[in-house]
Amino acid sequence: MERLHVIVLVILLIALAVTLIRLRSLLAIAILTGVYSLIMAVVYTLLDAVDVAFTEAVVGAGITLTLMLAAISLTTRSETKPGKRTKQRAVGAVTALAAGMALIYATTDMPGLGDADAPVHLHVAPYYIEVGPIETGVPNIVTAILASYRGFDTLGEVAVIFTAGISVMALLWRWGKDDR
Amino acid sequence: MSEHLIVRVVSKMLIPFILLFALYVQMHGDYGPGGGFQAGVIFATAFIIYAIVFGVKRAIRVMPLTVLTAMVSLGLVLYAMVGFVSLAAGGTFLDYGALDSHDPVHGQHLGIIIIELGVGITVAGVLTAIFFTFAERWQK
Numbered sequence: 001m002e003r004l005h006v007i008v009l010v011i012l013l014i015a016l017a018v019t020l021i022r023l024r025s026l027l028a029i030a031i032l033t034g035v036y037s038l039i040m041a042v043v044y045t046l047l048d049a050v051d052v053a054f055t056e057a058v059v060g061a062g063i064t065l066t067l068m069l070a071a072i073s074l075t076t077r078s079e080t081k082p083g084k085r086t087k088q089r090a091v092g093a094v095t096a097l098a099a100g101m102a103l104i105y106a107t108t109d110m111p112g113l114g115d116a117d118a119p120v121h122l123h124v125a126p127y128y129i130e131v132g133p134i135e136t137g138v139p140n141i142v143t144a145i146l147a148s149y150r151g152f153d154t155l156g157e158v159a160v161i162f163t164a165g166i167s168v169m170a171l172l173w174r175w176g177k178d179d180r
Numbered sequence: 181m182s183e184h185l186i187v188r189v190v191s192k193m194l195i196p197f198i199l200l201f202a203l204y205v206q207m208h209g210d211y212g213p214g215g216g217f218q219a220g221v222i223f224a225t226a227f228i229i230y231a232i233v234f235g236v237k238r239a240i241r242v243m244p245l246t247v248l249t250a251m252v253s254l255g256l257v258l259y260a261m262v263g264f265v266s267l268a269a270g271g272t273f274l275d276y277g278a279l280d281s282h283d284p285v286h287g288q289h290l291g292i293i294i295i296e297l298g299v300g301i302t303v304a305g306v307l308t309a310i311f312f313t314f315a316e317r318w319q320k
Contacts, residue, residue: 050213058221063307066228070314136276136288138210146215147292151274154295155259158302162256165306169249172313 002046009043024079026072034065047113051142124149184233191233198226206300210289216296220303227308236315248309255302259295266291 016036023029037060044053111118128145136144146154202223209215231239263274266287271278276291278284 051215054213054218058218058225062225063221063228066225067311067314070311074314074317135285136292137285138289138292140210140212142213143210143215143292143296147295148276148288151263151276151295154299155263155274158256158259158299161306162252162302165252165302165309168310168313169245169252172317173245174316 006043006046009039009046013039013043024081025077026079027069027077029079030065030068030072033068034061037061037064051140187233191229195226195230198222198229202226202300202304206296207293209296210292216299217303219296220300220305221307223300223304224307224311228311231311231315236312236318240312240316243308243312245309245312248305248312251301251305252309253302255298255300255305257298258301259298262291262294262298 013036016032016039020029020032020036023032037056040060041053041057044050044056115121128141128149132141132144132149133139136148138144138148202219202225205214205222206216206219209219227239227243230242262276262279266275266278267273269278269281274291274295276288278287279291280287
């Protein structure tokens with residue numbers, strides 16, 4: 001049953017992607033990208049990755065959409081019509097198709113979904129599942145891994161977010177020009 | 181958008197609950213899905229809704245830029261400080277077990293809650309600041 005749900009959702013995602021390519025209105029594109037993220041969040045929930053689903057929903061469908069809309073309202077609402085550059089388009093199509101084929105070929109080598117013998121499940125994951133809640137006292141293993149076992153990584157991520165925020169404010173904010 | 185009565189009233193009603201939900205996600209990250217990052221985004225959303233409905237000028241009066249810049253740095257500093265405190269307490273950098281000399285598990289839990297709070301503060305500050313920076317350019 002779950003597999004059927006995922007298949008239906010993936011078909012929806014493909015339909016959305018094709019629509020996104022054909023659309024010219026940037027407003028519609030931004031909103032549909034948010035819808036795409038929301039469907040991805042449902043897919044993650046079905047795959048039992050609740051934390052990832054939560055992040056996808058708030059970031060992909062929420063904040064990214066809002067920032068995109070803010071950017072659109074500052075620039076223009078529709079994409080300019082591309083000229084008839086057949087040669088460039090052919091090169092682009094061939095590159096995209098080749099990359100797509102390579103990626104599909106690569107998936108044949110991937111372990112099955114939820115395979116207990118997959119390499120990623122044999123390295124440190126059993127240790128985290130076994131002693132994680134006992135060592136950290138935190139029942140949510142995802143939080144325990146992110147905050148404690150991968151504390152350095154998360155510190156780096158926060159530093160990246162900090163840098164991004166400071167850079168945007170330094171570059172775009174009109175300091176001293178307003179009547180605050 | 182403040183001339184739309186329904187939007188104004190509904191958003192005014194929703195904003196406290198959005199903030200409350202953000203705090204719930206923040207503090208419940210160790211038991212359920214969520215954590216500092218998601219909570220920070222939801223917290224920022226409340227201010228973004230306020231800015232969209234009532235205008236950026238009023239939103240900046242609610243959340244001044246000085247507070248935002250302080251939040252952006254405070255979260256990161258809080259996170260790093262936990263590392264240095266655990267270092268001073270005899271552990272390694274970000275080894276939360278050293279935070280409580282009697283019970284390492286308690287120390288771990290405490291450390292995780294504090295660093296998640298740091299993540300949440302920085303993310304909320306950065307996202308609100310980025311939106312305000314963009315939106316401030318609407319009104320020339």
